[in-house]
Amino acid sequence: MNAYSPIGPVVGIVGAGQLARMTQQAAIALGVELRVLANAPGESAARVIVDTRIGDYRDLADLREFGKGCDAITFDHEHVPTEHIRALAAGGLQVHPGADALVHAQDKAVMRERLTAIGAPCPAWARVSDAAEAVAFAQEHGWPFVLKAIRGGYDGRGVWVCRTEADVTEAFAAGVPLMAEAFVPFERELAVLVARSPHGQGVSYPVVETVQQDGICVEVLAPAPGLDPEEAAQAQRVALNIAHELGVTGLLAVEMFQTAGGLVVNELAMRPHNSGHWTIEGARTSQFEQHLRAVLDLPLGSPSMTAPVVVMANLLGGDDPDLFKRYEHVMAHDPGVKVHFYGKEVRPGRKIGHVTVTGDDLDSCRARARHAAVHLTTGEYA
């Protein structure tokens, strides 16, 4: 807790992961005073935000206490119960995104219902309450198909690509409510990040390509290489329209599949997003600054790029916990690569940081980003 009066507006972020941590870089410049609700001291953002409160984001009393004196409340993750968000807003707090918008990022079935209603491109989908209904879905829409946990999945968790009835049985064994989606034979994955403010201003960042491994994003290419300008504009229109129709306030990341038949919306996130980390160096306004501007209902910043090509590569934890001893090689090898560490203990597969390279040439930017990411993660020379 801070021992002084705020000078600038106070924004409370529920959750103290790397998104809140990186938001602090933007808050320092804007003169915005951040407060975070952490589970424990020493979490990623709690290391860099003075006004850290310890509490449980599932506990309404903790949330109410946390919100006192905040000019706006927002989120580092999407796990706060919808009814608590509603209660905070009813208590007079400015909560962005609001419950009616955020539920679409919390509940995949609600999201699909709404996107279908507004005409956003979706795969065939259905709520399924047991294996028999899932198999019936597959018989109609074809194998393989996808079962997804309606709530709580991320980074590939809570997603089952079902090729056989045994796969279906396995998915239901998880014991959580599921929905079915047709398997989309995509060419690549794209993401569009947009911001929308309470007074209704919207901006879209350039469409990016996201490269996944085992369901985890490993690389983002901005702008999406070779994307037809018409298709890029359509992707941005789809994302801005979703933000508008759902009443999103703050950031909205729309993950899409690019297919031979056009774009299909895959997932929504309503917060700064891994697919937007490249904006810290690569856009005039970082996604973190943009989110703060949006939730404070300030005019939005320019989303234009600072260089023709930007490549971001995630750092996933490897076997060796000592990141810092591999720092020197990366810094000496490439004085222009930007390294971002999240202040997290290394655990295998955990997102512990990212690197960003800006330049004119895609192949060279990718090679530079990959070299840095592989060396920092494994100590190998890629």
Added chain:
Amino acid sequence: MNAYSPIGPVVGIVGAGQLARMTQQAAIALGVELRVLANAPGESAARVIVDTRIGDYRDLADLREFGKGCDAITFDHEHVPTEHIRALAAGGLQVHPGADALVHAQDKAVMRERLTAIGAPCPAWARVSDAAEAVAFAQEHGWPFVLKAIRGGYDGRGVWVCRTEADVTEAFAAGVPLMAEAFVPFERELAVLVARSPHGQGVSYPVVETVQQDGICVEVLAPAPGLDPEEAAQAQRVALNIAHELGVTGLLAVEMFQTAGGLVVNELAMRPHNSGHWTIEGARTSQFEQHLRAVLDLPLGSPSMTAPVVVMANLLGGDDPDLFKRYEHVMAHDPGVKVHFYGKEVRPGRKIGHVTVTGDDLDSCRARARHAAVHLTTGEYA
């Protein structure tokens, strides 16, 4: 004080002003854990650095306690007594810059002696112990001339341009040790920011022009417009040579006069410097990241520019304390301007922030920066 173990290296900064505050933006990305020694809670950097200790930088015991567990110690200002810095280093702490270098930024007479010895271009100068010696200096080198406090001056304070003997009497009335310098009829002021690491690596940022009003820097133009490439290279050589000869570790800002007869060194600072704030958006490696890399003896980052032209304008406090109500106009008017607030209460004339504009055209960048700075300061539309 933090309630968790550090994951990255710990850098202690003595002083909690805006330089330490902006260093936190770089530290967050590098995974460096900052600690600051503040005079009081609520100071600029104390608002954004969890591990804030309250103490007196003039007290060796406070400094020793502060330094415990730090991988390196550095400074937000140049007021720590030289003998304390020597004592900290003798106690085994890594202090950058070290006392033998820093004294040249603390004591202008020591600086002039050393610069003269290494052949760096200086005006005629002399130590003067009373008004008679000062007048004798003027009779030899001409009126007007300049008297400077040997220690402690900044932002135009501690500098007297003497045109008459009455001015000399007034300067000595301040009761501090003075030195005399010939008045330099300069065309404009330039600054060169270089970094040097303990293992001896050095880099130089592009030479910038600094525009002063009443002894305070109001605007920085990067690169210095129209500067002859040979003269720019010479300025960089002079600055790198000073860093090398003085054994500077960390950043060194060399303020210079450009005259018809060539360059003349005016002042030295050994820390991030107002003339380098443009590097946050305008250079691949910000001066704050560079300083951290240097004091941790990591390889230095690229100082290359991210755009052809970068203009920084300082925000000086005006009569109206409420900065934030003027935010909206500036953000709406120019979504590409970057605003940096220092988390300080507004006082007339106080440096409370700065704005940065990057682009291709000097005139338009200057106009945009000036519009934002004037409006944020005064509420007028420039």
